[in-house]
Amino acid sequence: MVRKLYPPEIRGASVPIGEATEGTVENQSNIKVVVRVRPCLESSQDLIVSIPPAIPFPREVILEPKVGASQALRPRKATRFTFNRSFIEATQKDVFEYIGKELVDNVLKGFNSCVLAYGQTGSGKTYTMIGTDENPGLIPRVCNDVLNRVGQLEDTKYSMSLSFFEIYQENVYDLLHDNNQILKIREGRDHMPFVDRLTKHTVKSMEEVNDLLRLGVSNRTTASTRLNKQSSRSHSILTLDLEQERFEAAENMVVTTNSSIRLVDLAGSERIYETEDPASQRMKEGSHINKSLTTLGRVMKILVDNLGSHRKDPMLGVPYRESILTWLMKDNFGGNSKTTMVACVSPNDFEETLSTLRFAGLTSKIENNVKRNRKSHVDMDILIRRYQEEREELLSQLEKMSAAKIDQEKGAEGSERRLTKLENYIQWQDEYIDRVNFTNRVKLHHMQKSMAQQTEKNHELEWLALNLSSKASIEKLEDVCIEDDHGIQKLGALVKELHDLNILDPLYELERETMQGSAVKYAQSGSEDDNEIAF
Numbered sequence: 001m002v003r004k005l006y007p008p009e010i011r012g013a014s015v016p017i018g019e020a021t022e023g024t025v026e027n028q029s030n031i032k033v034v035v036r037v038r039p040c041l042e043s044s045q046d047l048i049v050s051i052p053p054a055i056p057f058p059r060e061v062i063l064e065p066k067v068g069a070s071q072a073l074r075p076r077k078a079t080r081f082t083f084n085r086s087f088i089e090a091t092q093k094d095v096f097e098y099i100g101k102e103l104v105d106n107v108l109k110g111f112n113s114c115v116l117a118y119g120q121t122g123s124g125k126t127y128t129m130i131g132t133d134e135n136p137g138l139i140p141r142v143c144n145d146v147l148n149r150v151g152q153l154e155d156t157k158y159s160m161s162l163s164f165f166e167i168y169q170e171n172v173y174d175l176l177h178d179n180n181q182i183l184k185i186r187e188g189r190d191h192m193p194f195v196d197r198l199t200k201h202t203v204k205s206m207e208e209v210n211d212l213l214r215l216g217v218s219n220r221t222t223a224s225t226r227l228n229k230q231s232s233r234s235h236s237i238l239t240l241d242l243e244q245e246r247f248e249a250a251e252n253m254v255v256t257t258n259s260s261i262r263l264v265d266l267a268g269s270e271r272i273y274e275t276e277d278p279a280s281q282r283m284k285e286g287s288h289i290n291k292s293l294t295t296l297g298r299v300m301k302i303l304v305d306n307l308g309s310h311r312k313d314p315m316l317g318v319p320y321r322e323s324i325l326t327w328l329m330k331d332n333f334g335g336n337s338k339t340t341m342v343a344c345v346s347p348n349d350f351e352e353t354l355s356t357l358r359f360a361g362l363t364s365k366i367e368n369n370v371k372r373n374r375k376s377h378v379d380m381d382i383l384i385r386r387y388q389e390e391r392e393e394l395l396s397q398l399e400k401m402s403a404a405k406i407d408q409e410k411g412a413e414g415s416e417r418r419l420t421k422l423e424n425y426i427q428w429q430d431e432y433i434d435r436v437n438f439t440n441r442v443k444l445h446h447m448q449k450s451m452a453q454q455t456e457k458n459h460e461l462e463w464l465a466l467n468l469s470s471k472a473s474i475e476k477l478e479d480v481c482i483e484d485d486h487g488i489q490k491l492g493a494l495v496k497e498l499h500d501l502n503i504l505d506p507l508y509e510l511e512r513e514t515m516q517g518s519a520v521k522y523a524q525s526g527s528e529d530d531n532e533i534a535f
């Protein structure tokens with residue numbers, strides 16, 4: 001494909017170098033909340049959560065105490081919640097189609113995005129985010145879609161990288177590095193926190209992505225809880241960073257877009273029961289989890305209150321730094337990020353589901369200020385490099401085209417030669433047919449003449465034989481025989497004449513032999529029936 005040549009004015013040295021424009025706020029965007037109800041894993045369990053069907057898609061969730069519920073739950077009435085979308089018995093593909101596609105659209109456009117799975121232990125957070133080999137979740141599907149789509153963008157250079165860390169007991173660990181070191185959090189010049197010395201891995205294919213995911217998942221700290229043996233007691237955060245660089249012809253600028261997707265699998269949000277031993281590891285984990293999730297709840301509440309009070313900066317005074325989770329996710333709550341929360345609920349735990357849905361309801365009120373992270377500038381090095389690439393591409397196209405033209409000409413020459421050959425052949429065939437016709441006519445004429453003469457002689461012989469009475473008639477017969485010899489000799493001469501006529505052609509040769517044989521046969525037999533011989 002030939003790219004459009006850059007307009008001449010941008011090739012000049014008078015273009016300002018390194019000019020940059022920062023992204024501007026594009027819109028206020030509420031945090032999106034999606035509820036996913038995990039299917040009943042045991043058939044005997046009664047459903048307490050239902051989702052009424054709706055067009056174009058369901059958004060409500062109804063929570064009802066099951067028949068025969070405990071005394072404590074009996075007085076509770078059915079509670080209805082409305083979110084952006086609610087899923088029950090949804091496939092991984094359904095969830096990706098609704099959440100993941102938009103996420104990829106956003107990152108390609110240069111927006112930061114985040115999806116976090118929130119809910120009690122065993123409610124399907126890890127299943128939604130990572131999934132299984134047979135049913136991959138959001139993370140592998142999103143990575144796959146980004147790789148596919150960015151690879152198809154015309155005239156765009158890109159680099160995609162992944163990092164994966166966990167927060168366990170208020171410490172940060174790199175999930176893609178086996179050294180088990182606690183990593184520090186620092187703040188950049190923009191006051192945004194980042195994990196220092198976290199490894200970033202450039203990925204170009206899904207094989208690379210899957211290898212990293214496998215490594216990260218196996219490194220993730222897990223411990224059993226009373227509810228789920230596989231429950232994870234840490235928060236895991238996978239970040240996909242995408243850098244795109246493309247030339248925007250309309251602006252005469254090279255545009256660099258840096259955007260990221262954060263995919264967060266939070267630890268279980270359930271309460272730790274009083275019966276636990278306060279000194280136990282699980283209690284310790286639980287208190288840390290509680291700390292980060294309670295801080296998250298407080299952050300949400302203050303952000304919502306600040307919105308109501310019309311503060312100039314709604315992020316001011318928000319206690320982000322009170323937990324590692326909220327500090328690191330500062331931008332995702334109230335900042336520059338299109339954030340979606342997937343509230344995962346079990347279909348049969350009333351209290352935990354109610355608590356999750358209430359938390360989700362609070363989250364949906366938060367507004368983020370989203371901007372495209374786009375820098376445009378004239379970079380002479382890039383322009384010159386691109387121009388050279390383009391020139392090389394055009395030259396190679398030209399080379400290919402000239403080669404094709406020569407081939408074409410050769411082809412035309414070849415076909416002309418073939419045409420002439422064909423014409424000569426046809427002409428030769430016409431001449432051949434004429435010659436054959438002529439020869440046949442001559443042959444026919446001579447044969448007819450010879451046959452007529454021979455017939456006449458036969459009659460004469462017949463008459464003489466009938467009148468063998470006198471010496472004179474015997475002499476006459478001898479004369480006729482001599483004359484007949486002459487006739488045969490004459491026929492031989494005729495055959496020779498025909499032979500001379502057809503000497504160049506093997507077919508004639510064959511015909512000649514046949515004819516010669518026939519003539520000889522005819523001459524030998526002297527019978528009229530031999531006229532039937534075919535030539």
Ligand SMILES: Nc1ncnc2c1ncn2[C@@H]1O[C@H](COP(=O)(O)OP(=O)(O)OP(=O)(O)O)[C@@H](O)[C@H]1O
Nearest residue numbers: 038120121122123124125126127230231232267268
């Ligand atoms: N939508 C679903 N369809 C089929 N199975 C599911 C679904 N959601 C969850 N599961 C299954 O339920 C079990 C618990 O799910 P999962 O581990 O994802 O829960 P979790 O919320 O991540 O728990 P934890 O907080 O302990 O990490 C797993 O065996 C998982 O495969």
